[in-house]
Amino acid sequence: MTTAIAAPSGLAEIQAQISAIQATIATISAPRATSTSSGAQFSAALDAAGPAAATPAASTPASATGVTGDAVVQDAKKYLGVPYVWGGESMSGIDCSGLVQAAYGDVGVTLPRVAADQAQMGTEVPSLAQAQPGDLLTFGNPAYHIAIYLGNNQLIESPEPGKTVHITDVYQTPTSIRRILPTSSAASVGGMGRSAQQLVAAGLNPSVAAYANQFAAAEAQYHLPAGLLAAVAQQESGGNAQAVSPAGAQGLMQLMPSTAAAAGVNAFDPAQAIGAAARILSGNLTQFGSVPLALAAYNAGAGAVSQYGGIPPYAETQNYVRRITSMLAAGG
Numbered sequence: 001m002t003t004a005i006a007a008p009s010g011l012a013e014i015q016a017q018i019s020a021i022q023a024t025i026a027t028i029s030a031p032r033a034t035s036t037s038s039g040a041q042f043s044a045a046l047d048a049a050g051p052a053a054a055t056p057a058a059s060t061p062a063s064a065t066g067v068t069g070d071a072v073v074q075d076a077k078k079y080l081g082v083p084y085v086w087g088g089e090s091m092s093g094i095d096c097s098g099l100v101q102a103a104y105g106d107v108g109v110t111l112p113r114v115a116a117d118q119a120q121m122g123t124e125v126p127s128l129a130q131a132q133p134g135d136l137l138t139f140g141n142p143a144y145h146i147a148i149y150l151g152n153n154q155l156i157e158s159p160e161p162g163k164t165v166h167i168t169d170v171y172q173t174p175t176s177i178r179r180i181l182p183t184s185s186a187a188s189v190g191g192m193g194r195s196a197q198q199l200v201a202a203g204l205n206p207s208v209a210a211y212a213n214q215f216a217a218a219e220a221q222y223h224l225p226a227g228l229l230a231a232v233a234q235q236e237s238g239g240n241a242q243a244v245s246p247a248g249a250q251g252l253m254q255l256m257p258s259t260a261a262a263a264g265v266n267a268f269d270p271a272q273a274i275g276a277a278a279r280i281l282s283g284n285l286t287q288f289g290s291v292p293l294a295l296a297a298y299n300a301g302a303g304a305v306s307q308y309g310g311i312p313p314y315a316e317t318q319n320y321v322r323r324i325t326s327m328l329a330a331g332g
Contacts, residue, residue, distance in 0.1 A: 115146040219278065
């Protein structure tokens with residue numbers, strides 16, 4: 001009789017333990033299905049997973065890295081087009097604080113994982129007017145969303161489910177602005193581009209590599225990925241500043257006469273052509289949010305990219321995008 005009574009009691013204890021475990025699992029997994037960019041919810045889930053998982057990583061001192069915010073901006077742009085995934089940390093999917101941690105981690109600076117903790121790092125910047133590329137823009141207190149400032153009133157972010165990492169104007173006043181790295185300088189920015197030796201090593205023509213310094217300066221000024229302008233010049237003209245295509249495109253960057261006129265430049269002047277191409281590509285990146293689409297718009301026109309909702313089904317444009325992105329992947 002005693003044994004018969006004890007058995008149900010033991011079963012009840014086991015069932016209670018199972019219920020407690022299920023409740024813990026539900027606490028951890030439920031926000032993943034419903035959250036947008038909430039660093040606070042992600043932090044709560046980490047707390048539920050255990051003290052070790054929830055402990056924020058210490059920040060690497062900025063002075064020890066030897067890099068500036070421009071390096072972070074350049075690195076963050078390689079994630080353009082990556083889909084938002086809550087808790088994601090890779091090229092297959094990434095969330096807002098994951099993007100920040102990855103971009104800084106790639107240049108040697110360790111930041112905490114969630115937005116609420118990242119918003120406590122570095123030093124406060126009083127206003128957007130004083131913000132520099134690479135500064136963190138935080139939203140909410142505690143922060144539920146975080147982005148990286150690009151300059152010129154633009155940011156890069158991984159915003160919410162159904163969207164991808166993209167560049168956009170600063171759409172609301174940040175709760176705070178945090179500076180993690182030293183203030184950018186013209187000298188350090190210019191050093192972010194590819195050198196002539198690097199371009200040649202990546203397979204680009206020496207005639208393209210001759211403009212390495214001008215490419216680097218324009219990429220820094222318009223916050224373009226390093227090597228992009230050289231790869232475009234390689235594909236467009238092979239480095240021939242006097243080239244004219246059968247369609248009438250002119251110069252190093254193959255600007256149509258109407259495009260050059262609208263930009264107020266001489267297409268046969270390499271410096272002017274590089275500057276105009278940088279402005280066009282920067283505008284395309286802002287409009288379409290990814291390097292492949294920006295390149296497609298440069299080749300086929302922004303109207304065609306909008307019409308097809310992506311890279312147009314033109315063999316020339318598809319090959320154009322493929323060749324240039326392959327050059328970028330190879331270091332060109």
